[in-house]
Amino acid sequence: xxxxxxxxxxxxxxxxxxxxxxxxxxxxxxxxxxxxxxxxxxxxxxxxxxxxxxxxxxxxxxxxxxxxxxxxxxxxxxxxxxxxxxxxxxxxxxxxxxxxxxxxxxxxxxxxxxxxxxxxxxxxxxxxxxxxxxxxxxxxxxxxxxxxxxxxxxxxxxxxxxxxxxxxxxxxxxxxxxxxxxxxxxxxxxxxxxxxxx
Numbered sequence: 001x002x003x004x005x006x007x008x009x010x011x012x013x014x015x016x017x018x019x020x021x022x023x024x025x026x027x028x029x030x031x032x033x034x035x036x037x038x039x040x041x042x043x044x045x046x047x048x049x050x051x052x053x054x055x056x057x058x059x060x061x062x063x064x065x066x067x068x069x070x071x072x073x074x075x076x077x078x079x080x081x082x083x084x085x086x087x088x089x090x091x092x093x094x095x096x097x098x099x100x101x102x103x104x105x106x107x108x109x110x111x112x113x114x115x116x117x118x119x120x121x122x123x124x125x126x127x128x129x130x131x132x133x134x135x136x137x138x139x140x141x142x143x144x145x146x147x148x149x150x151x152x153x154x155x156x157x158x159x160x161x162x163x164x165x166x167x168x169x170x171x172x173x174x175x176x177x178x179x180x181x182x183x184x185x186x187x188x189x190x191x192x193x194x195x196x197x198x
Contacts, residue, residue, distance in 0.1 A: 065198030121174030
């Protein structure tokens with residue numbers, strides 16, 4: 001029977017209520033996840049963790065050999081927006097941002113093969129710099145923005161449009177990667193680790 005695990009009790013309850021009866025969700029701690037998980041999904045997590053290495057180590061140990069990981073992180077985000085001096089009221093904010101190269105290096109260093117990536121999280125309020133360079137281009141983008149809003153039930157649903165289309169006009173906010181566990185990570189005493197082919 002398919003099952004899902006989350007460290008959040010709220011998420012566990014919400015997802016259990018939304019899924020078919022044949023799917024189970026159970027709260028867990030990262031230390032209690034067995035090395036038999038087929039698929040792990042992490043969305044909006046890696047930018048918040050204090051120790052990315054510990055996160056990747058735990059992810060590797062949780063997945064079975066050949067297990068898949070799908071991870072969504074901020075893409076080339078300007079972290080100055082989270083500065084208290086810039087008016088950010090929140091204490092727990094994004095600690096880092098990512099690009100394709102950083103994600104590939106981090107995943108490969110933790111025993112994963114990067115299978116693919118896609119840019120996502122498009123927002124009508126974040127046009128590409130090209131559309132902000134000059135009065136005429138700003139006017140064209142404003143026209144396109146109004147036209148898109150007329151066809152959208154909710155501005156967030158712009159993310160359901162083809163990436164090539166929205167990516168022509170808007171900056172992507174998110175990077176989504178898929179990776180396969182190709183090596184098992186093992187701790188080495190007194191400190192360190194080694195990667196063993198699976």
